[in-house]
Amino acid sequence: MWTGIAAAAVVAAGAAVWAVLSQPAATESEAKPAARDISEAQTLLSAGLMQSQYQDFSGAATSFKRVVALDPHNKIAWYNLGVIAQRDGKKADAREAYDKALKIDPSFDSALFNEALLLKSSEPDRSIKLLKRVVAHNSKASTAYLHLGEALAKKGRDDEAQDAFSRAVAADPKLLSFVPEPFQDSASPSPSTSQAGTAE
Numbered sequence: 001m002w003t004g005i006a007a008a009a010v011v012a013a014g015a016a017v018w019a020v021l022s023q024p025a026a027t028e029s030e031a032k033p034a035a036r037d038i039s040e041a042q043t044l045l046s047a048g049l050m051q052s053q054y055q056d057f058s059g060a061a062t063s064f065k066r067v068v069a070l071d072p073h074n075k076i077a078w079y080n081l082g083v084i085a086q087r088d089g090k091k092a093d094a095r096e097a098y099d100k101a102l103k104i105d106p107s108f109d110s111a112l113f114n115e116a117l118l119l120k121s122s123e124p125d126r127s128i129k130l131l132k133r134v135v136a137h138n139s140k141a142s143t144a145y146l147h148l149g150e151a152l153a154k155k156g157r158d159d160e161a162q163d164a165f166s167r168a169v170a171a172d173p174k175l176l177s178f179v180p181e182p183f184q185d186s187a188s189p190s191p192s193t194s195q196a197g198t199a200e
Contacts (some may be wrong), residue, residue: 037070037071038070038071040070041066041067041070041071041074041077044063044064044066044067044070045063045064045067045074045076045077047063048060048061048063048064048067048077048080049080051063052080052083052084057084057087057088060080060084061081061084061085064077064078064080064081064084065077065081068081068100073104074104075100075101075104075105075108075111076101078097078098078100078101078104078111079097079098079101079108079110079111079114081093081097082094082095082096082097082098082101082111082114082115083114085097086114086118091118091122094114094115094118095115095118095119098111098114098115098118099115102115107133107137109134109137109138109141109144112130112131112133112134113130113131113134113141113143113144113147115130116128116130116131116134116144116147117147120147120150120151124151124154124155125155127147127151128148128151128152128155131144131147131148131151132148135148135164135167139167139171140171141171142167142168142169142171142172142175143168143172143175145164145165145167145168145171146164146165146168146175146178146179148161148164148168149161149162149163149164149165149168149179149183150180152164153180153183158183161183162183162186162187165179165180165183165186165187166186166187168187169187169188169189170189173189176188
């Protein structure tokens with residue numbers, strides 16, 4: 001699963017800048033609390049990321065909830081709340097948090113991917129749509145292609161599944177062993193392709 005918790009801090013700083021720049025002009029006395037809230041939200045986000053790294057998920061959830069109370073447009077905090085809820089088996093809470101992250105940034109691949117996995121068995125059509133959005137943004141998203149292939153195969157859409165499995169293996173040949181057996185021969189890189197890459 002793409003949790004992306006540790007790598008999110010840099011993105012969060014950009015999101016906070018966007019929030020400050022997109023607010024209407026305010027008087028100096030009105031601007032200070034907003035700047036203070038954004039600064040506090042960034043500090044809490046960093047604390048939550050650190051707590052997650054040390055597997056203090058309860059503390060991290062508390063920190064991320066405080067972030068979104070101060071900055072409701074913080075996609076990283078919403079996303080990480082989804083990750084923690086999904087980890088704890090709270091599917092409805094996880095989906096709600098991912099949806100909030102995706103309302104802020106519809107192309108947030110990590111949230112798209114995690115929500116797709118969350119819905120893979122209960123809402124396969126929705127899962128397929130989400131995974132297709134991930135691979136549309138990132139043609140090298142090998143794991144997303146693998147899960148897309150699995151979801152399509154379960155729906156009996158074998159041609160599309162084969163294409164997804166082939167793309168997964170092309171992006172990461174180590175995934176071939178995870179491809180279902182009926183699709184492995186077609187998903188295997190052709191010997192001529194492998195040799196052509198090493199001939200020079």
